Amino acid sequence: MTTDRPAVGIPVRLPADLGGATDGPLAVIDDLYEWIVDMVGRAGGRPVRLDPDLRELESCAGFVVPGGGDVDPALYGGASGDPSLFGVSTAQDGLDAAVIRFALEHRRPVLGICRGMQLLNVVHGGTLHVDLPESAVVHRLPPAESFELAVHDVHLVDGTRCAAAYGFRASIPVTSGHHQAVDRVAPGLRTAATAGDGLVEALESADPAAWAVGVQWHPETASPDDGLRLPLFLALTDAARSRRLPDAAQPV
Numbered sequence: 001m002t003t004d005r006p007a008v009g010i011p012v013r014l015p016a017d018l019g020g021a022t023d024g025p026l027a028v029i030d031d032l033y034e035w036i037v038d039m040v041g042r043a044g045g046r047p048v049r050l051d052p053d054l055r056e057l058e059s060c061a062g063f064v065v066p067g068g069g070d071v072d073p074a075l076y077g078g079a080s081g082d083p084s085l086f087g088v089s090t091a092q093d094g095l096d097a098a099v100i101r102f103a104l105e106h107r108r109p110v111l112g113i114c115r116g117m118q119l120l121n122v123v124h125g126g127t128l129h130v131d132l133p134e135s136a137v138v139h140r141l142p143p144a145e146s147f148e149l150a151v152h153d154v155h156l157v158d159g160t161r162c163a164a165a166y167g168f169r170a171s172i173p174v175t176s177g178h179h180q181a182v183d184r185v186a187p188g189l190r191t192a193a194t195a196g197d198g199l200v201e202a203l204e205s206a207d208p209a210a211w212a213v214g215v216q217w218h219p220e221t222a223s224p225d226d227g228l229r230l231p232l233f234l235a236l237t238d239a240a241r242s243r244r245l246p247d248a249a250q251p252v
Helices: 024-044 091-106 115-123 160-167 231-242
Strands: 009-013 044-049 062-065 108-113 150-156 172-178 188-194 200-205 213-217
Touching: 009 024, 009 091, 009 231, 024 044, 024 172, 024 231, 062 091, 062 115, 062 231, 091 108, 108 115, 108 231, 115 213, 150 160, 150 200, 160 188, 160 200, 160 213, 160 231, 188 213, 213 231
Parallel strands: 009 044, 009 062, 062 108, 108 213
Antiparallel strands: 150 172, 150 188, 188 200, 200 213
16 A cells, blocks of 8 residues: 655754754754755645654654754764764764664655765765865855855766656756865665766665665755756655555565
């Protein structure tokens, strides 16, 4: 039995740890949470805000894990004291990782956005760049009074779920604002998109039966044209709709 408007869980954004920076970029990324809620609804899903108690976790047929502050490097063997870190939240890492693990264990589709993609990689056993060096691609603009996301193209890897969502286009323009990124791709995942400097811009499960996709960019802000904003949310909602209700979900 399926539902026309599947419940899509979105973990709420939590405050940074005491002493963690809460600068302009973090405030903007947290604001984008509401954009994601809106896009899930427009894509045909029923957004469910997941609090730390995870009361409604099992009722969700799919999940979106949004952006936010930095992932604690301690989770992948990095240096937690790096001065470039901002917005680190132990509670947020715990909540988001719990949602990702539940989705993977119960074969429910999950879309990770920015830090959501990074955490998807970490949960699988991969690592991150704690602080990206400058390259030919601008992944985030310099700090300014009014924070803005950078714009650059990404190449979509043919044959991936990510490429299929965008109609098998070779490349698309994206918006991003990050200084951490995937370093070593975890076992069980494959690269689905790259930037011009070779940085991994999208990951997905290598298991064709699992719908787990992560993108480093922010599709919720891509363009006034829904042709670039909606595709991943539509793909997630379709995957959630095709799954049986929670009591019939089969763990891996």
